[in-house]
Amino acid sequence: MNAEIISVGTEILLGDILNSNAQFLAQQFAELGIPHYFQTVVGDNPERLKRAIAIASDRANLIVFTGGLGPTPDDLTTETIADFFQTPLVEKPEIIEDIQQKFAQRGRMMTDNNRKQALIPEGANILCNAIGSAPGMIWQPRANLTILTFPGVPTEMKYMWREVAVPYLKSQGWGKDIIVSRTLRFWGISESALAEKVAPFFDLQNPTVAPYANYGEVKLRISAKAASAEAAQALITPIEQQLSEIAGIDQYGADQDTLASVVGDLLKSRHETLSVAESCTGGGLGQMLTRVSGSSAYFWGGIISYDNSVKEKMLGVDPSAIAEQGAVSAIVAEQMAMGVRTQLNTTWGVSITGVAGPEGGTDAKPVGLVYIGLANAEGATSQPYRFGDRGREWVRQVSACSALDQLRRRLLNKS
């Protein structure tokens, strides 16, 4: 029993998009313990797609297709698969109803193009797409061969995979020996520094421990293989406890946790509220906080003080402080944090002011210099960070995360 991925899309062959769907599916196969030996990318071309199907169906029992399910003429995946297995297409009225409903919801009319999305091979089942118009299919064109098709849009593909495909595959006996992973999340420590602390764990065989890092965040992934989720979890738990003990405050959470969700939980438990004052991040910190559903319980809002006039008028920053110290300075960060806290009447005020670049850097205040302010009833403090000139979006992202981490440590009374 082994699986194979066929990614359909000329845009991949042109290098327009990175084939991240294949990586996601590969990770999923690994987690489910489904062997996976080949991946193929082919363009929106029926003849070549048929050649890819011929090869894959000859060596795999499960073929997962992504892409080519849209309404346009170059979306040919479904009809080409049907044609290869010499099976007629049938129109599924329930798909048409579903598309009509979704379009109506968005105040749009369904076009004739969408009708073709309702055609699937005779005998195939619909693989529902709850969040997009293009459904996929689950089909066994012959014994020992299962075909799944997904749209190329990653959000839709991932949702359909998790919600529909995984339960189906398990019901069919795939993924018996399962792999369970747990990702520990860290902020404020470098990958190499953490790796040194936990080096011996990298030699473990089951569970395995592997480090990852991106955008300033460091992760340790613990992966255990066992016959059941419970057995795998039993292998993970003691290792996780040891790693957490070693890492201490630098670990902010695990798995689906984000710095924003962790800070939110801390604020909720303390019945405290938060507001933000953002300059160089321009709203990115507020967006991060409100990504958490239910954040309205503790996040009241903020002021994007991109222009100095807004810092002065809306946050009460002293114009002479800006004139003397500059907008990117400790005192301005502190006055911004205090100002937003007072204006919005929250327990905490957090502020960010810095040089995101690429322009605006000086010898004294280079690109990547960011001040993060923190205010509560006792007053305001600030910390300077030097993130370096690693790109505007990198500096902005890491600044917002560092602001959340600074508040997190303060709430845990460790900084």
Next chain:
Amino acid sequence: MNAEIISVGTEILLGDILNSNAQFLAQQFAELGIPHYFQTVVGDNPERLKRAIAIASDRANLIVFTGGLGPTPDDLTTETIADFFQTPLVEKPEIIEDIQQKFAQRGRMMTDNNRKQALIPEGANILCNAIGSAPGMIWQPRANLTILTFPGVPTEMKYMWREVAVPYLKSQGWGKDIIVSRTLRFWGISESALAEKVAPFFDLQNPTVAPYANYGEVKLRISAKAASAEAAQALITPIEQQLSEIAGIDQYGADQDTLASVVGDLLKSRHETLSVAESCTGGGLGQMLTRVSGSSAYFWGGIISYDNSVKEKMLGVDPSAIAEQGAVSAIVAEQMAMGVRTQLNTTWGVSITGVAGPEGGTDAKPVGLVYIGLANAEGATSQPYRFGDRGREWVRQVSACSALDQLRRRLLNKS
């Protein structure tokens, strides 16, 4: 004459790494005008790699391998290729010298493992690796078939490709034609609706026109093949003009444009300024605007009025309006836009208030219902949008883009 990519590496099949090398090579093929129909990923397994070589050598004239050239036992690409074409490996003393020199420079001794990196098939040429230890090869195992191998390390692979492989391929008559592409960007029209308007263009052969869509944005990609960039551009220009004419206001830009950069250019040219009032997007609109370097010229800031108290106190929204119409309503959107414009003293005020979900939806105000307000000296207007329940982040992202698009159309006096 067509090329094919074989990416070798179990780490890709496990989903540990994204296959960015394939995207780079695909872009290079496109720029060089080298037809490219298939990509294959296979693990570090000689038997399966041979099967991949058999298939590729049967349908391609140029096979580019990445990965599996290292010194470790699981690096098997070179010997497996030689084995498939039944050609003995020979040791190249110049490779050994080169590796020894590089190691000496870093104060390290060459290990026996590295000796195997000096073995290439009889008759093959060395593809020099100036920046790493693992060289690749250029080999014609038979007529009309050229094989190039590269290490998997992207920096080394890209360097070797540009410095050695491209000049070689051109000397061999590859890449005479080049392909130039132009991407037209649209907002406010569905992929299927746009596709119907421009359907005849999809039948063009050179240039070709193909539609793409994600996160509410629709794109048309025009790709032309010609002997020179100028000749290709000459093929693209008239088609672009016709498509732009048909699409009209729904086209907001092309290539690197974003809704934020286009709106920014419009504001700059009019010497006007902008502020934002955000509820459900929580700062996402401000972040989008400030992603554009230099946006401080026209974007002054905003107020994140997540909590109703902030809408009332900072934006002057009438509490009775919230009580009677709800925070997600036309009047509140209009008062938010007017309020932030007045407070921050800008030409324009844009506001967003909606139900991002997953919680908070009602029959009257379902998840995905968003009001976008727009205010200037003449007063405030608003528009309702029904984005549907497609996930919190999707609704937030599309809301921010729609707010920018609403302002764009207003600035163009078309709405």
